[in-house]
Amino acid sequence: MSLSRRDVEGIAHLARLEITEGELPVYVDSLSKILSFVEQLNAVDTQAVEPMAHPLEGETQRLRPDAVTETDQHAKFQGNAPLVAQALYVVPKVIE
Amino acid sequence: MSLHTRSLAELAAGLRAKEFSAVELTRHFLARIEQANAGLNAFVTVTAERALADAARADAARAAGRAGPLSGVPLAHKDIFCTDGIKTSCGSRMLDNFVAPYDATVVERLAAAGTVLLGKTNMDEFAMGSSNETSYYGPVRNPWDPATVPGGSSGGSAAAVAARLVPVATGTDTGGSIRQPAALVGISGIKPTYGRVSRYGMIAFASSLDQGGVLAPSAEDCALLLGAMAGFDPRDSTSVDVPVPDYAAGLATSLKGVKLGVLKEFFSAGLDAATGARVEAAIAQLRALGADVVEVSCPNLPLSVPTYYVVAPAECSSNLSRFDGVRFGHRCQGPKDLLDLYKRSRGEGFGAEVKRRIMTGTYVLSAGYYDAYYLKAQKVRSLINADFRRAFAEVDLLVGPTSPTPAFAIGAKVDDPITMYLNDIYTIGANLAGLPAMSVPCGFVGNLPVGLQLIGPHFGEARVLAAAHAYQCETDFHRRLPAGFA
Amino acid sequence: MSQAVREGWEVVIGLEIHAQLATTSKIFSGSATAYGAAPNSQANLVDLGYPGTLPVLNREAVRMAVKFGLATGATIAPRSIFARKNYFYPDLPKGYQISQYERPVVEDGSLEILLEDGTKKTIGITRAHLEEDAGKSLHEGLANASGIDLNRAGTPLLEIVSEPDLRSAKEAIAYLKKVHTLVRYLEICDGNMQEGSFRCDANVSVRRIGRTEFGTRCEIKNVNSFRFVEKAINFEVERQIDVLEGGGSIVQETRLYDSAKDETRSMRSKEQANDYRYFPDPDLLPVTITPAFVDEVRATLPELPDEKAGRFALHYGLSAYDAGVLTASRELADYYEAVVRALGGGGAAAKLAANWVMGDFSAFLNRDGLEIATARVPAAGLAGLLRRIQDETISGKIAKEVFERMWAEACEADAVIEARGLKQITDSGAIEAAIAAVMAANPKQLAEYRAGKDKLFGFFVGQTMKATEGKANPAQLNELLKKLLGGP
Known part of the structure; x- marks a missing residue:
């Protein structure tokens, strides 16, 4: 798979990553190489093979009791926040 | 015998016998860090004050008769484990300003065992790398040759233990990130079965592959620390509720009659000849110790690298979406709107390799490509897993090299991602199948160490550790120190 | 507001209902779900998407989903999977929503609605799946910025997706009310639309009568009352027909209903983020629902609204309509039955009680905005009043006056009759x-x-x-x- 500049710009947008003009050709090249590399999987016959999402085959999800275990710690948790006002995380205006 | 040349078991015994105090032991290692870290760049953060306080507490506990087996033992955590009140950077500019507000389960358990935290070790950014060159804090150097890499992503932990700046350190292994650096710096490293060690508080790279483990001089040291880390954690849905055996007590198990499978696919083209020769010599020694050695084949194993480079980036692209400049982490200056906030915060906060993997993962999950890439890789993962299951129906352990070459020069592979990715060709399989695996030192090529890899069946850590220990009882590669660090 | 669809056109509607499940803690964390708490006081590390944190599934949320499935005659998946829906939005802390995609917990259910002409229609429920709610963006009080409150993030939701079986706004409302009644009967959702515990998105399209293929649909979001759902659909139907009759075509998009202007408008901000890159969440294992678990839940099912209405019609001799009104909520039905029981039963008593419960009693409740539990006249009190009508102590007309006093003073009928000398003259x-x-x-x-x-x-x-x-x-x-x- 050979990606175009447009492809990579599209992927970067979907992933919300700013890529500079200088970086773009580097990613076009390396992402194309990586995709070509992984395409060797296409040669494998996987008909009737179940996909494996998880190494713990046969394990199932544990269910927790419905109980409140947490207390209000927003001041501590917001210690890492870049911008907070009135206990809210502040972002540029969300337009709906 | 100076303190830093002793094993973890010996240090614990010395503390128990009050031969030295935890504070003395801590000061000794802090002094070594002070002296050597600038050259190695193994630590991102040194927590000297906290360490001395931990040590004083451990000494007080001992005086009061409340000391546990690991009380007062110094250690370091890979900077991927969240530590309450201490910067947890994950090797990234994104988290350069991040102080975790909680302890990872691993950190909590080891603190409860009375260990002393010396600091947080350098690593490839978000654990994405095999050479420790992707860290925002610069490359870590291999104590055996500072011009070479220590491997990655747990390169800081590996280098720190190899240079005995700390007796033992934690690491994480998603595709070889404990075993490959352990091999490249001549120490022991174990990645347990997926689900054995809690992932809670361990910053996720690829959730279905990540597993915490230990880097230490010997298998015995690994057993001691792993025993204190492992076990069921209700906060991690993928943690398995299987009792943890006493790994240290099980070390004495003999190799007699143990069936070892030599993985044919691990001795193909791409394996450095001298490295292969050291590994084969080690296998011969295992045979001499009574093991029954046979050749086995896992025909799909060569597909593990391409499989991994679909699965891991897919998971990472999603796992790293939470770094958006809103609640924590890097935020760009003066965002003009929401999109700008996201794109620049993430563009500036992540390094090139992380961005490359996020984009790879975004692509393989996107509409129209999911089946061709992601689903296909999941199916091949099934085939690889089935290969291992068949192999373990015949043998007790699988053996082979950990890494195709010894440590390579810093900068040698940074421009070629595929070549870099192929470093993990022998280690990725165990992650895809969730198997316990470990690397132990088995010789040198020139002055650079070589690692032997042992892979066990699910929850077979005890068997892996016992085999490694039996080998180390007959060899001294794990006791050798790099010049300048003796 | 008679909204007969323009001649020659047929309307096709499917509803996606989000019901917040009435658990005490969140679906993947131990944070409280209470409404109206101080900003971010109920958002813990997991809800905030802190690095290293992991989700663990709430058993009660699964139980509630299964309960809904059983009540709608659906298939309960023995094995269901949680997936990640990836998109960036400030109220979505992890950059993905944990939801269910390929294998939801509930599939292939249905509900019957009563049409205006008295006939019944079966509406298919394609699926109902568990997912986590997002937080809220607040826009007031911050200059050119939004504030994010993540208290709601991680509240369990059951998304109930209907087949496109609804053919008018009226049918859509009948179905929506039916689901609303059901979730409250099952005690899995409080149904509070003002607080957003019960929300609805409508997929609306139109086609020329006789066509079999569906027209292009638009999704209307943010409709938070039955009345607005009806108005939003009617507006959208008219808009689409106008576009098509004018020779234009419908663009598939998400539209927002603005109740102040009574119109829908395009939500451009949602347009870009449509490649959600769903994949199985590797932090969660497959959810296994055993037959024993299903049986355990089945044993907790109450009498369902349709069963209750059927019984009311048969047992109390009520019309289908009256039986439907009286069983619209479990509380109202219980109140009615308590009144009838206190009167000693019988057809006449049942009819009299029905008229009063649906009439003055409901009118007073509505007027004062009260719930049954806080009604000023309890069932025993109303029965006491009706007994005086039965024994001819007072007339029906005087009874209305007595009821008003009882409501105002929270007292017994006999006390009012006595104090005001309202006893009927039969001499x-x-x-x-x-x-x-x-x-x-x-x-x-x-x-x-x-x-x-x-x-x-x-x-x-x-x-x-x-x-x-x-x-x-x-x-x-x-x-x-x-x-x-x-x-x-």
């Missing part, structure tokens, strides 16, 4: 005396009546009632008036 001598006095006072009207002006009968009823302060037994009064007015 024929007293009534005859009153009639005689009225006849004496109105000789002109009496003469006219006797000359054949029959409609003056009502005048004499009114005057006599007035003279007895409304307390004369109406049947007796009628009988005696006829006799006395007719002359000696």
Whole structure:
């Protein structure tokens, strides 16, 4: 798979990553190489093979009791926040 | 015998016998860090004050008769484990300003065992790398040759233990990130079965592959620390509720009659000849110790690298979406709107390799490509897993090299991602199948160490550790120190 | 507001209902789910998407989803999978929503709705799946910025997706109300639309009658009352027909309903983020639901609304409509049955109770915005009043007055009747005396009546009632008036 500049710009947008003009050709090249590399999987016959999402085959999800275990710690948790006002995380205006 | 040349078991015994105090032991290692870290760049953060306080507490506990087996033992955590009140950077500019507000389960358990935290070790950014060159804090150097890499992503932990700046350190292994650096710096490293060690508080790279483990001089040291880390954690849905055996007590198990499978696919083209020769010599020694050695084949194993480079980036692209400049982490200056906030915060906060993997993962999950890439890789993962299951129906352990070459020069592979990715060709399989695996030192090529890899069946850590220990009882590669660090 | 669809067109609607499940803690964390808490006080590390944190599934949320599945005759998946829906939005802390995609917990259910003409229609429920709610973006009080409150993030939701079986806004509302009733019966959702515990998105399209393929649909978001859902759909239908009749075509998009302007408009901000890159969440294992678990949940199912309505119609002799109204909520049905029981049952009592519960009682509840639990007249109190109608102590008309006092003063019927002297006059001598006095006072009207002006009968009823302060037994009064007015 050979990606175009447009492809990579599209992927970067979907992933919300700013890529500079200088970086773009580097990613076009390396992402194309990586995709070509992984395409060797296409040669494998996987008909009737179940996909494996998880190494713990046969394990199932544990269910927790419905109980409140947490207390209000927003001041501590917001210690890492870049911008907070009135206990809210502040972002540029969300337009709906 | 100076303190830093002793094993973890010996240090614990010395503390128990009050031969030295935890504070003395801590000061000794802090002094070594002070002296050597600038050259190695193994630590991102040194927590000297906290360490001395931990040590004083451990000494007080001992005086009061409340000391546990690991009380007062110094250690370091890979900077991927969240530590309450201490910067947890994950090797990234994104988290350069991040102080975790909680302890990872691993950190909590080891603190409860009375260990002393010396600091947080350098690593490839978000654990994405095999050479420790992707860290925002610069490359870590291999104590055996500072011009070479220590491997990655747990390169800081590996280098720190190899240079005995700390007796033992934690690491994480998603595709070889404990075993490959352990091999490249001549120490022991174990990645347990997926689900054995809690992932809670361990910053996720690829959730279905990540597993915490230990880097230490010997298998015995690994057993001691792993025993204190492992076990069921209700906060991690993928943690398995299987009792943890006493790994240290099980070390004495003999190799007699143990069936070892030599993985044919691990001795193909791409394996450095001298490295292969050291590994084969080690296998011969295992045979001499009574093991029954046979050749086995896992025909799909060569597909593990391409499989991994679909699965891991897919998971990472999603796992790293939470770094958006809103609640924590890097935020760009003066965002003009929401999109700008996201794109620049993430563009500036992540390094090139992380961005490359996020984009790879975004692509393989996107509409129209999911089946061709992601689903296909999941199916091949099934085939690889089935290969291992068949192999373990015949043998007790699988053996082979950990890494195709010894440590390579810093900068040698940074421009070629595929070549870099192929470093993990022998280690990725165990992650895809969730198997316990470990690397132990088995010789040198020139002055650079070589690692032997042992892979066990699910929850077979005890068997892996016992085999490694039996080998180390007959060899001294794990006791050798790099010049300048003796 | 009669909204007959324009001739030649057919409307196709499917609803996606988000019901917040009434658990005490969140779906993947131990944070509280209470509404109205201080900003971010109920968002823990997991809810905030802190690095290293992991989700663990709430058993109660699964139980509630299964309960809904059983109540709609659906298939309960023995193995269901949680997936990640990836998109960036400030109220979505992890950059993905944990939801279910390929294998939801509930599939292939249905509900029956009653149409206006009295016929029934089955509406298919494609699926119902578990997912986590997002937080909220607040726009007031911050200059050119939004504030994010993540208290709601991680609240469990059951997303209930209907088949495109609905053919009008009225049908959509009937279905929506049906689901609303059901989730409250099952006690899996409080149904509070103002607080957003029960929300609805409508997928609306139109097509020329006779066409079999669906038209392009638009999704209308943010409709938070039954009335607005109806208005939003009707607006959207008109808009789409206008576009198509004008030669244009419909663009598939998400539209927002603006209740102030009564219109829908395009949500451009949602347009870009449509490649959600769903994949199985590696932090969560497959959810296994055993037959034993299903049986355990089945044992907790209450009598369902349709069963209850059927029983009411049969047992109490009510019309299908009345039975439907009285079973619209479990509380109302329980109240009604308590009144009937207190009256000792019987067809007449059941009918009388039905009229009062649906009439004055419901009207007063609505007027004061009260719930059944806080109603000023409890079931025993209403039964006490109705007993006085049955034993003819008071007339139905006086009963309304008594009820009003009971509601205002929270007291018993007998106390009001006693204190205000409202007891009905059944002594024929007293009534005859009153009639005689009225006849004496109105000789002109009496003469006219006797000359054949029959409609003056009502005048004499009114005057006599007035003279007895409304307390004369109406049947007796009628009988005696006829006799006395007719002359000696």
